[in-house]
Structures are given as C-alpha cells and as structure tokens.
Amino acid sequence: MDVSRLRTMANQIARNLAMEGEDAAIAATAEHIRLYWDPRMKAAILADDRAALSPIAAAAVARLAG
Numbered sequence: 529m530d531v532s533r534l535r536t537m538a539n540q541i542a543r544n545l546a547m548e549g550e551d552a553a554i555a556a557t558a559e560h561i562r563l564y565w566d567p568r569m570k571a572a573i574l575a576d577d578r579a580a581l582s583p584i585a586a587a588a589v590a591r592l593a594g
Contacts, residue, residue, distance in 0.1 A: 529568070529569055529572065531572050531573070531576050534569055534572055534573045534576070535573070535576065535580050535581060535585075538557070538561065538573060538581055538582075538585040538588070538589065539581060539582045539585050541557050541560050541561070541585070542554075542557045542581075542582050542584035542585035542588060543582065543584075545557055545560075545584070546584060550583075550584060553584045553588075554584055554587045554588050554591060555588075555591070557584055557585060557588035558588040558589075558591040558592050561573070561588065561589070561592060562592060570592065573589055574589060574592060574593050578590065
C-alpha cells in the first residue's frame with residue numbers, strides 16, 4: 529500500500545476521534561492502528577516522516593513506536 533494513502537487513513541481516523549479530546553483521540557487512534565492495520569501497513573507508517581500527519585495522528589504513531 530502507498531504510504532501517502534496510509535497517511536490519509538491515519539489522519540482520517542484521528543479526525544474522526546478528535547471529538548473525544550486530544551489524549552483520548554491519540555490513544556484511540558493508536559489502538560485502532562494497532563488492532564486493524566496489518567503488519568506491513570504499521571511498518572510503513574512507523575518508518576514514514578510524521579510531519580505529514582495531523583498532530584493527533586503523529587502522536588498516535590509515536591505511541592506505537594514506543
């Protein structure tokens with residue numbers, strides 16, 4: 529899968545969860561990616577530049593990176 533599509537997907541998930549508040553949205557976005565994205569998708573988003581992600585999506589990916 530194209531990494532630009534993964535960025536779009538991560539940003540959409542984060543935007544949809546933003547109404548929960550920043551901390552909850554970060555946790556929920558990270559959890560969604562952890563549970564529902566296949567390992568290749570996760571590896572690609574973790575290796576990508578997070579500058580193209582929204583702040584919530586970037587924080588969620590950072591959380592996954594540990």
